[in-house]
Amino acid sequence: MQPTENIRNVLLLSHTGAGKTSLCEAMLYNTGAITRLGKVDEGNTVSDFEPEEIKRKSSVSTSLIPLKWKDIKINLIDVPGYFDFVGEVKSALRVADGAVNLVCAASGVEIGTELVWEYAEEAKLPRLIFINKIDRENADFYKTVKQLEAKFGRKCVPIQLPLGAQDNFQGVFDLVAMKPSNEAAPISQDQVETFREKLIEAVAEADDELATKYLEGEEITEEDIRRVLRSGTREGKIVPILVGTALHNKGLSELLDSICEYLPSPKDRGGVKVQKVGDGEEILAPDENAPLSALIFKTTADPYMGKLSYLRVYSGVLNSDSMVWNANKNRMERIGQLYLMRGKNQEPIPRLVAGDIGAVTKLAETQTGDTFSTQEHPVLFEPIQFPTPTLSFAVRPKTKADVDKLSTVLARISEEDPSLSIRREPDTGETLLSGLGEAQLEVVAEKMKRKFGLEAEFGLPKIPYKETITVPTKAEYKHKKQTGGHGQYGHVFLQLEPLPRGSGFEFAETIVGGAIPKNYIPAVEKGVLEALQEGVLANYPIVDLKVTLYDGTYHPVDSSDISFKIAGAHALRKGVAQAQPVLLEPIMKVRVTVPEEFTGDVMGDLSGKRARILGMRPQNGMNVIEAEAPLAEMLRYTIELRSMTQGRGSYTIEFSHYEEVPPHIAQKIIAEAKAEKDKD
Secondary structure, X not given: OOOHHXXXXXXXXXXXXXXXXXXXXXXHHHOOOOOOOOOHHHOOOOOOOOHHHHHHOOOOOOEEEEEEEOOEEEEEEEOOOOHHHHHHHHHHHHHOOEEEEEEEOOOEOOHHHHHXXXXXXHOOOOEEEEEEOOOOOOOOHHHHHHHHHHHHOOOEEEOEEEEOOHHHOOEEEEOOOOEEOOOOOOOOHHHHHHHHHHHHHHHXXXXXXXXXXXXXXXXXXXXXXXXXXXXXXXXXXXXXXXXXXXXXXEOHHHHXXXXXXXXXXXXXXXXXXXXXXXOOEEEEOOOOOOOOEEEEEEEEEEOOOEEEEEEEEEEOEEEOOEEEEEOOOOEEEEEXXXXXXXXXXXXXXXXXXXXXXXXXXOOOOOOOOOEEEOOOOOEEOOOOOOOOOOEEEEEEEOOHHHHHXXXXXXXXXXXXXXOOEEEEEOXXXXXXXXXXXXXHHHHHHHHHHHHHOOOEEEXXXXXXXXXXXXXXXXXXXXXXXXXXXXXXXXEEEEEEEEOOOOOOEEEEEOOOOOOOOHHHHHHHHHHHHHHHOOOOOOOOOEOOEEEEEEEEEOOOOOEOXXXXXXXXXXXXXXXXXXXXXXXXXXXXXXXXXEEHHHHHHHHHHHHHOOOEEEEEEEEOOEEEEEEEEEHHHOOOHHHHHHHHOOOOXXXXXXXXXXXXXXXXXXXHHHHHHHHHHHHO
């Protein structure tokens, strides 16, 4: 338990595979929190503990790694590097005060490096860069530094140089203190002087007082550099670059020192903006004596422990066994035992002070994104913005017995991951689960089976086609059945007219002279409505037409509601069949954001998907392409766009309208529907 000024909440960010999990292990080992280094390949690391992570050898969810280094408590937040799990990154960004961006010395700056850099920029997070895996074959520190400067600017500046490289890496040279960690290791004096000069230029640029000293040729001391590195890093003017190898635990104690020295505490970050319930905004100080405010940023569903909610306290103190006010739900919530989470291990703690991060189990009402405060001083945090899901799969349980269980299990799973969305498609009757990519949905399937014993099949969703008519027509149908006793008799004349796209359905009647008694007219409408549910071409619902009941006959004894309902249904089908019916398909509004160099390929690909390009405009160094495309062509677009743009492209998609399916494609859909019906 540390006071607020001695806490560092540090997010580990990188492209997948740059070594965040190994870095956590080495830091835990160096701080004495564990006695043996785990390895990702052996599946025994503290932060990757879920079976899905062990199987994939990479993180799929956020894990918390608190550790203590020289009186400073560091809450490391290890998030997945793979794009499908960016929802985890977004929620962790909200509770971090600083970040360490890992870059692999062999692979250099990768697409994931750029994406997480953008997220950290948006969140205005102070950060350090750690060039990891310097012991790897092909590792090149100086080349990687050049790439970092080219991509992210001259504010990225080394404060260390490697002593040796690849399998000869022996430690680091500290450019601030001007001393090596290993006296015996050789280093080029020219490199030291060049990079020391770069460092001095960077700190002079970030501080007016130092700039004057520098220009006047005065000596800049180690203390000057440290002071400006501290302020410059916290203000985002400088990003110090460090180097080492997590796997062989070299350069890690220097990284821990830099986290403590240069990254801000919650106090340094200053007050947090909250919405006073019903009364404007307020800034709450990160202080134990301020009113309580805490944000739930992650929820996990554990079949044994129940629900586990991760939270950060921003102001005040949160005590175990207390009552708090959930301002989103407008009700009291009982807090049981608070825990420090270290991977999957829970350590009971009496309280969490402003700035600290922990967890609590079995909250009744609370969900991710909710705010805790006091009832006397209710406040709300801005909701966490999760990316919009773009890839949908239809989910079906493998056994009929599990049908009822499906919605409960999916609700529990989406509580864990708010970047998922679940909905039922009324036209196809399918349950659709949408996410950010295939890997994320594969993990969902594995979790459903492991945590809740539910095996499900995932497949591409059916397209909710519709049918309509293109010309007006009239249809007549007489339903006549004679059996012993009362017979059945209903006779109707219907007029069918096409309506503009999106109008739905209208029913009217112009019966005169009591040709059909008024009490039978609702039965005709009911029959028509039922018949609309299954079209004549491919059994899809019929839309955009007006049906007018204009004549008919009845029998004083044999007529009944059921007779007129049957007559209405048959007349409708007959009319639709002769009114030149066509298939309609959903057209989606698509907005694709891509870097300049991929624009041509993406536009060509969209044209091949029967899309209409509506326009293109530049935005923040990217091109935004707006188009309309049939849903049938866009089912796997998330995966296709990612491979076409090396992961740099993104898009949003929403329903726009229905349009007629081109005849050659309609024929195929009709043939498939007929084959399906024959099979059933």
